[in-house]
Amino acid sequence: MDRRSFLMRSGMAAGCLGLSPVIAQAQVGQATLTTVSDGSLTLPGSFIFEPMPQDALQPILAKYGLSDAQLTPECNLALYRDGERTVLFDVGSGPDFMPTAGMVTDSLDALGLTPEDITHVLFTHAHPDHIWGLLDDFDEPLFADATYMMGRAEWDYWWNPETVDTIGEARAAFAVGAKRRMEVIEDSVELFDDGQEVLPGIAAVATHGHTPGHMSFELRNGSDAALILGDAIGNHHVAFHKPDWISGSDQDGGMAAKTRAMLFDRITSERMQIVGFHLPQGGMGRVDRTSEGYVFVPEGA
Template sequence: MKRRDFIARSLGIGLTGLPLHAIAKTSIGTAELTTVSDGNLVLPAGFIFDPMPQDELQAIRQAYGLEGDQLTPECNLALYQDGQNTVLFDVGSGPDFAATAGTIADSLDQIGLTPQDITHVLFTHAHPDHIWGLLDDFDEPLFSEASYYMGREEWDYWWNPATVDEIGAARQAFAVGAKRRMEVIEDTVNFFDDGDEVLPGILAIGSFGHTPGHMSFEIRQGNDAALVVGDAIGNHHVAFERPEWPSGSDQDAEAAILSRTRLLDRLAAEKLNLVGFHLPDGGMGRVEKAEVGYRFIGDRA
């Protein structure tokens, strides 16, 4: 059994999934924002749904066809190209996390890029499907020419030796894996805080809760803008319809609810484009206010 298959099975992640290389695009001024697939995950439904009110949840699951025991969320990395910089938001799962994910190099090839073309990597957070792709099959940096950026709070949390003991048995592998990859970039990583302009036209937005230092990013040129929200809005169903419900995927449910609600309010009010890591059809779309909560309007809808 391959190492990633063993890890996937120990975490309850399945080994079958969806077609790869889903891509969506939009323009931001003279720049282009693209989503590039890293494959998908296969998760136990309870990983998301267990903390929610089950009676009310059932109607939403039926409406979205989510009545089975598994969820198969896409993994969509945002790629921003402004003519000078080629910026990748997160790096995907790599070869060790799940057999259905870790396809970023192939997906970049589909659009004529190699990992060496990436000039900057900005991390939303350090969960496995967002940072384990830092290393290739030989444990060497895949994006060898890139500069790396991570929020200071997120880095400090995973770097803290106490985290592996405090995070809980189900997530201990997350902590060990994050620390191992962060050690590779320890001497070169650039830190930023909530509200900082990380790169020209890219603003960090604290969206804490999914992890203690989770960051989203506003990308803007003039009046054109989009928000890259990582896992702060983690799905297209319950997170939109009932953002006030706790999700089992969030490490701090109360903080995550505040972040999710704030982002949805802004996205709907300002009619901004949205990129969500686990949203469907390439992860790109808009948010509309609904009679109850919100709805996701995908660019391919």
């Protein structure tokens, strides 16, 4: 049995164990937009909440039944199929980041897909839960037949040898892990810039701040449009209620807050569907404006 067959059969076996990936689905014109689960993360609340005004934070957490001690956000990868291309946005955590994540191959299997069916992988950014799933158990690209694409500014940041020394001790492993995976696709990756149509009907939108080169993607098919957010709007609670608050999860908190303001204005004015990597119930839905800020409305709600 060759390595690919081994991995595929291993994934199928895991899928038979009763895993139930969270999946949301909608049409974008003639194309299908689906979210596939990579599991979830377990994070200390301080990772996000530490810079925030604690007294004002508590009522928001209480409203959503959350603790400031620990969070367990979903990880939702967007999958776009237009009949010609099968595009996966990010690749998840793989087996080396957290035991609660790294189940994207099982989720694809639930849809009748294998890694070989993915024609393109578009990266929003290179944090572990978005890029560490790039490699299989043999340190080769898991999505072997896919074209890999990343924003030029994001690639340059993680490729820079100075990043590991300037990103801070808490994120140094992020830089090492990203660089190791990027080295595998160095000779084949395609880089793009803000505003560029990277594939037919898919345009890059600069949403810097969470990382220096973070990209979102606007999908347009016919009269329908959707926005793949990555981590530009990273949660359904404080990011929506207080988008101007600095979040500890963002590498440049001030820039990330400006990005959120831009995105909320655009999403609500154009009534765009969104997919957020860490938003709940599959991560797909819309945004409503309220007297207190914004609220996430999951698909089907």
